[in-house]
Amino acid sequence: MLPFTFEYHRAQEYLEAVKLFSTLREQNRMPIYYGGGTEIITLGRLNLYTCDAVIDIKSIPMSQIYRTEGEFIYTGSARSLTSIERRGIFPLLEETISRVADRTARNKITIGGNACGKIFYREGVLPFLLTDSYVLTIDTHEKTLKYENIHSLFNGERELNEGQLVLLFCTPKKFAEVQFFTKKRRQQWNTGYPLITIAGLRTDGKIRMALSGLLPYPFRDERLEAILNDEALAKEEKISRIREVLPEKVLDDQEGSSEYRLFVLEGLIEELLEELEGGGK
CATH class of the missing domain: 3.30.43 (Uridine Diphospho-n-acetylenolpyruvylglucosamine Reductase; domain 2)
Structure with a gap:
């Protein structure tokens, strides 16, 4: 009630x-x-x-799109997570969101709702950050459609204006076929709130990484990626340096202390490096 x-x-x-x-x-x-x-x-x-x-907004036709057209993948904001899963259109997105909550909840949760929500995990944003996607929006002032870079709206705290409506996400089609890694760690149960979600991909010989649950917002940081791709550093050095340059204080709450989150992060980064440096998807 x-x-x-x-x-x-x-x-x-x-x-x-x-x-x-x-x-x-x-x-x-x-x-x-x-x-x-x-x-x-x-x-x-x-x-x-x-x-x-x-x-x-679920009756707005554009918000229900999920398809490849030309050189881009279009994902409507009102598509439920389960309607996106296992379609084979954007595998990184499909695998990442398949770990959100449980299936009953995913039947209702929309990709736009996950991205724009108040609950800070918003892990559905990670694949779009990794692929430098664009977001089609319309606001209450200009009332015209416009594409904006995902990083200007969702890399960190949300930067949407009041009344700005997200209609769809636009992703270059080439990212449907790249090598990727995505994993979620929870402190308890299989469907509870996540502790940390990590997603990464390899493109043009470089690794990209985005994180959710470490800070009070999802993010991708080029400084962290530079460390991951520094061939002069051993794996242990990369992980140590990433801890040193995190953009702000790590979350410390009932789901996990800041030190425990950092401990989990180290293991996830090690897995990501093993997967993306040595083959895999």
């Missing part, structure tokens, strides 16, 4: 969605875009989330 009530609206087109958001804000309402609704329920029951109007 939620401790608040809200109006439900269903948008059929993206312009309708952002115009409705603007109208509701002008009425001093608290609208949100709605995909799967799992976060509203999870955080709402804990009094950590509230709204008084939801705008369901």
